[in-house]
Amino acid sequence: MNIKSEHIPKATIGRLAVYIQVLENLLRDGNDVISSEKLARACSVNSSQIRKDLAYFGEFGVRGVGYYVQELITSIKQSLGIDRVWKCALIGVGNMGTALLRHHDFEKRGFKICAAFDCDPDKIGLEFEGMEIVCPTHLKEQAPELNLEIGIIATPPDRAQRAANHLVDANIRGIINFAPSRINVPKHIPVEYVDFFDHLYSIAFQITLGND
Amino acid sequence: MNIKSEHIPKATIGRLAVYIQVLENLLRDGNDVISSEKLARACSVNSSQIRKDLAYFGEFGVRGVGYYVQELITSIKQSLGIDRVWKCALIGVGNMGTALLRHHDFEKRGFKICAAFDCDPDKIGLEFEGMEIVCPTHLKEQAPELNLEIGIIATPPDRAQRAANHLVDANIRGIINFAPSRINVPKHIPVEYVDFFDHLYSIAFQITLGND
DNA sequence: AACGTCTTGTTCGAAATTTCACATAGCGGA
DNA sequence: TCCGCTATGTGAAATTTCGAACAAGACGTT
Numbered sequence: 181m182n183i184k185s186e187h188i189p190k191a192t193i194g195r196l197a198v199y200i201q202v203l204e205n206l207l208r209d210g211n212d213v214i215s216s217e218k219l220a221r222a223c224s225v226n227s228s229q230i231r232k233d234l235a236y237f238g239e240f241g242v243r244g245v246g247y248y249v250q251e252l253i254t255s256i257k258q259s260l261g262i263d264r265v266w267k268c269a270l271i272g273v274g275n276m277g278t279a280l281l282r283h284h285d286f287e288k289r290g291f292k293i294c295a296a297f298d299c300d301p302d303k304i305g306l307e308f309e310g311m312e313i314v315c316p317t318h319l320k321e322q323a324p325e326l327n328l329e330i331g332i333i334a335t336p337p338d339r340a341q342r343a344a345n346h347l348v349d350a351n352i353r354g355i356i357n358f359a360p361s362r363i364n365v366p367k368h369i370p371v372e373y374v375d376f377f378d379h380l381y382s383i384a385f386q387i388t389l390g391n392d
Numbered sequence: 393m394n395i396k397s398e399h400i401p402k403a404t405i406g407r408l409a410v411y412i413q414v415l416e417n418l419l420r421d422g423n424d425v426i427s428s429e430k431l432a433r434a435c436s437v438n439s440s441q442i443r444k445d446l447a448y449f450g451e452f453g454v455r456g457v458g459y460y461v462q463e464l465i466t467s468i469k470q471s472l473g474i475d476r477v478w479k480c481a482l483i484g485v486g487n488m489g490t491a492l493l494r495h496h497d498f499e500k501r502g503f504k505i506c507a508a509f510d511c512d513p514d515k516i517g518l519e520f521e522g523m524e525i526v527c528p529t530h531l532k533e534q535a536p537e538l539n540l541e542i543g544i545i546a547t548p549p550d551r552a553q554r555a556a557n558h559l560v561d562a563n564i565r566g567i568i569n570f571a572p573s574r575i576n577v578p579k580h581i582p583v584e585y586v587d588f589f590d591h592l593y594s595i596a597f598q599i600t601l602g603n604d
Numbered sequence: 605a606a607c608g609t610c611t612t613g614t615t616c617g618a619a620a621t622t623t624c625a626c627a628t629a630g631c632g633g634a
Numbered sequence: 635t636c637c638g639c640t641a642t643g644t645g646a647a648a649t650t651t652c653g654a655a656c657a658a659g660a661c662g663t664t
Contacts (some may be wrong), residue, residue, distance in 0.1 A: 189621065193597055197590040201572050205549065222574060228623055231643060243629045243642040254644060260593050261600030279491035285572075289589050290596075291487060330595055337417065354595040356588070360497075362411050369597035372591035377501050378409040378567070379584035381472050381567040383542055384502075387403055388473030388583035401651065427611065440614095440653055447613060455612040455659045605664100610650090612659080621650070628643080 192233045194296035196256050198223050199230065200339045203256075207249045215246040245281050262290045269328040269352065271343040273298040273313055276358050280334060295319075297346075299339075316346045323350035330354045337361035344371075404445045408468050411442065415465045427458040453463050474502045481540040481564065483555040484547035485510040485525055488570050492546060493521045506538050507531075509558075511551070527559045535562035542566045549573035556583075 202222045207215060213299060220227035232239055234252075237259040241247045257263045263351060268286075270277055270293050278297070280286070296308060296318040306313050314322070322328065331347035333340050342360035347355055347365075354370045358361055364370060414434045418426060432439035446452055446464075449471035453459045468538065469475045481497075482505050489508070492498070498505060508520060509528040518525050526534070535547055543559035545552050545567060552571035559567055559577075566582045569575055577583060 185618095190594070191621075193594050194590055197587065197593050198574075198585075201576060201587070203410075205573055214492050217641080225625060227641095228625095228644095229621095231621080231641095235643060239643070241642050242631085244631055244640045246641065260597045262593055262596050265598055266592075269549075275491065275494050279487065281491075282487050282491075289590075289592070290487070291592050311531060329599065330592070351401070354599045356591050358588075358596055361417055362410075362436070368602070370395070370595050373410075374588045374591050375409065375413070376570075376586045376588075377503075377566050378406055378510070379455050379586050380478075380501070380503050380542070381409050381474055383568055383582050383584050384473045384478055386542070387566045390580065399650095403651075429611080438653060439611095440655095441651095443611095443613060444652080451613070453612050454661085456610045456661055458611065607664085608662095610659105610661090613654085613657090615654105617654090619650105619652070620649105623648070624646090626644090626646105628657105629640105630642095631639090633638090 188236050192236060195223070195225060195229070195233055196260060198225075200256055202254060203249050203253050207253065211249055214248045214249055214252075216241070219247070257290075264290065266291050266330050267294045267326060267328050268292060268330045268332050269295045269297065269319065269323065269326075269347070269350075270332045270334060271297045271316055271319075271346065272333060272339070272359070273293070273300075273303055273308060274334065277332075277334035278308070280332065280358075281311070288320070291330070293332070294328060295322055296383075297343075316343065319346045319350040322351060328352060330356065333357040333359050333363070335359050396437075399446050402471070404448060405472070407435070407437060407441070407445055408472060410437075411445075412465060412468055415461050415468075419461050419465065423461055425458045426461055428453070431459070433450060446536055469502075476502065478503050478542050479506045479540050480504060480511065480529065480542045480544050481507045481535065481538075481559070481562075482544045482546060483509045483528055483531075483558065484545060484571070485512075485520060485550070486546065486548070489544075489546035490520070492544065492570075493523070505544070506540060507534055528555065530564040531558045534565060540564060542568065544576070545569040545571050547571050 182201045214226040216230045220230050240252050240255045266292055270280060273296050281293060296311050296313050297319060298313050299316055303313050304315050331352040335343050337359045340357060340361045341363050344363040344365050356372045356374060358374050360375055411591050428439040428442045431444050440598055452464050452467045480503055482492060485508050493505060508523050508525050509531060510525050511528055515525045516527050543564040545555045547555050549571045552569060552573045556567060556575040556577050568584045568586060570586050
């Protein structure tokens with residue numbers, strides 16, 4: 181990769197994800213070239229912001245012209261490291277876990293759930309979306325065999341730490357936690373928390389605020 | 393409510409959601425009182441940050457003692473406007489929509505999905521989790537009747553804007569969009585986008601970065 | 605009631621992020 | 635080939651956010 185700068189703001193990464201989303205829709209609508217100004221409007225951000233975000237990774241545009249959409253998508257994906265397939269392990273095949281297994285965008289977007297774990301004896305052995313549910317104690321063997329790199333925690337909150345321990349023990353390289361509780365893992369393993377109630381809270385707050 | 397300051401950073405709102413989550417777990421474990429220092433460690437933030445975040449809304453602590461956990465939870469919920477039930481309309485009963493309907497935390501957390509809409513003729517009329525799926529054209533009648541305030545979009549990306557239009561037309565007050573596309577609505581209606589691939593991208597990026 | 609201890613609420617300086625403004629560079633037409 | 639047009643890439647200013655330090659205040663003990 182071709183990173184020009186040391187530290188990249190987390191907010192930039194978030195925006196890059198938005199740019200990809202908008203760019204792919206633009207491409208589908210037949211746009212070959214786009215200016216930072218137009219892309220900015222579509223993403224509701226400032227155009228300098230876009231140029232600066234991209235500048236962290238390289239020079240992808242053509243002065244006087246703009247950005248070639250397909251090329252820019254490719255460049256951003258390369259920059260983020262999502263120009264390949266990441267193999268994932270799911271722990272917790274409940275409501276959320278099941279939904280994730282069924283969510284076929286995973287593969288489209290470069291993430292493949294290659295193994296599903298659950299400690300419920302009633303679930304172990306069941307086949308699900310072409311995958312057998314296995315006890316998490318087997319993670320340590322299977323992770324190297326299957327080359328699992330990212331762990332997805334979708335357990336109840338009180339089981340999240342245990343799941344995290346299994347993942348760490350299996351030398352997983354990153355964790356995304358859908359359970360509503362914090363987990364502790366060694367510093368070198370990145371963790372992201374997903375809780376869409378955050379967004380509902382934010383909506384509720386914004387609505388309430390407008391009405392005071 | 394009792395907001396002391398004009399503008400509140402979006403990041404603060406996000407952190408308040410984290411504080412609630414951690415505080416509820418602390419309460420479950422029998423902690424009655426907590427200091428900003430300990431809460432900070434549990435949330436992986438700075439303790440001044442916590443005190444400052446709370447200061448936007450009032451004074452909730454006792455000097456020399458700390459915060460009473462239950463009381464603080466209540467105060468934060470009041471501050472965010474989630475000390476009541478928000479009635480929601482779901483549009484799009486596909487994979488994601490179904491998962492949301494089944495996700496029973498919604499009610500626990502103060503959001504109730506009171507109506508489900510989908511334009512697929514095969515789905516209209518079906519009963520789902522005690523709710524009949526209705527054509528979105530009926531939103532405008534039902535929204536005032538049922539007092540629907542928040543719209544949840546879970547359609548395919550190319551249908552998201554149409555769904556948003558229906559919601560705006562029905563005088564909904566806020567929108568949360570799970571579809572991977574941007575939508576345009578009048579400025580006074582807050583919109584939040586949820587896409588957990590953002591987090592997967594972030595993990596992938598952080599892993600890749602460590603390996604260059 | 606006075607004192608010591610402990611933790612909050614707040615101030616102020618530092619750091620990070622965003623925006624502005626413009627020099628730079630590619631493209632197309634004359 | 636030159637010139638004008640346009641949109642990028644970037645340095646510097648403005649704004650926002652964060653963190654360290656400290657004054658203020660509550661509780662318990664003497």
